[in-house]
Amino acid sequence: MDVPVVPFGKPRGERADAARNREHLLATVRAMIAEDGPEKVTMDALAERAGLGKGTVFRRFGTRAGIFRAVLDDAEHRFQEQVLYGPPPLGPGADPRERLIAYGSGRISLLRSNHAVVRAAMDRSGTPAAAVSMSPAHIRMLLRQADPPLPHSDHLALQLAAALEGPLMLYLTSEEVAGPAGESDCGRLADSWRTLVERLFNG
Structure with a gap:
């Protein structure tokens, strides 16, 4: 029987703090989208809303489009x-x-x-x-x-x-x-x- 492989999930070897940041950022993005739509989501706005450094957001997503892909x-x-x-x-x-x-x-x-x-x-x-x-x-x-x-x-x-x-x-x-x-x-x-x-x- 064919069993599809789930391609997504937590990266292997992800540190606990990195995993927490990822979940926190995703939850924050979803809240921002629900409140104001994706148009209002920017790297700066996400960093401010999540209470994290802008560098952390850039390292996690790379670009604004990367936020939505995540x-x-x-x-x-x-x-x-x-x-x-x-x-x-x-x-x-x-x-x-x-x-x-x-x-x-x-x-x-x-x-x-x-x-x-x-x-x-x-x-x-x-x-x-x-x-x-x-x-x-x-x-x-x-x-x-x-x-x-x-x-x-x-x-x-x-x-x-x-x-x-x-x-x-x-x-x-x-x-x-x-x-x-x-x-x-x-x-x-x-x-x-x-x-x-x-x-x-x-x-």
């Missing part, structure tokens, strides 16, 4: 932990169809909730932040567990993963996926994902 990496790590070790249907224990539906819904929610952060993490050339995703490997594993087996599972996994990743989600605006009043774009996208997976598994 936030995304942390969110990705937490999501992967839920997929690998959390309760079903997102975590182990459910049948592959329900796990795939839950995975897509969770991934859509993750990307949409971090939409502004993804944009802020772009470098000056407009290149989106690079983040290692478990989607291709995880989806491939679930498709291979289908009974009866699905044809061309490797190719299907690549196509399904592409529907859940940043570039497509990044450029979707709320208006493009808007539904009736009170219905969130996230909910409509998740419903569409469920329809896609159910039809795929039902032949």
Whole structure:
């Protein structure tokens, strides 16, 4: 069975004080984004708000875009932990169809909730932040567990993963996926994902 590797997490050999600073900085960034949006987050403002030296912030993140990439990496790590070790249907224990539906819904929610952060993490050339995703490997594993087996599972996994990743989600605006009043774009996208997976598994 394929087991995706969680690529993020605490660096090996990280000192206890460095780990505390990292967690403190990430919590501070998230609070600043929640209060005023990513536009107000700068290296100087983060250092002041966190009560740390500017040099500490520069060593940790390198650039302003690096701050947001670290936030995304942390969110990705937490999501992967839920997929690998959390309760079903997102975590182990459910049948592959329900796990795939839950995975897509969770991934859509993750990307949409971090939409502004993804944009802020772009470098000056407009290149989106690079983040290692478990989607291709995880989806491939679930498709291979289908009974009866699905044809061309490797190719299907690549196509399904592409529907859940940043570039497509990044450029979707709320208006493009808007539904009736009170219905969130996230909910409509998740419903569409469920329809896609159910039809795929039902032949």
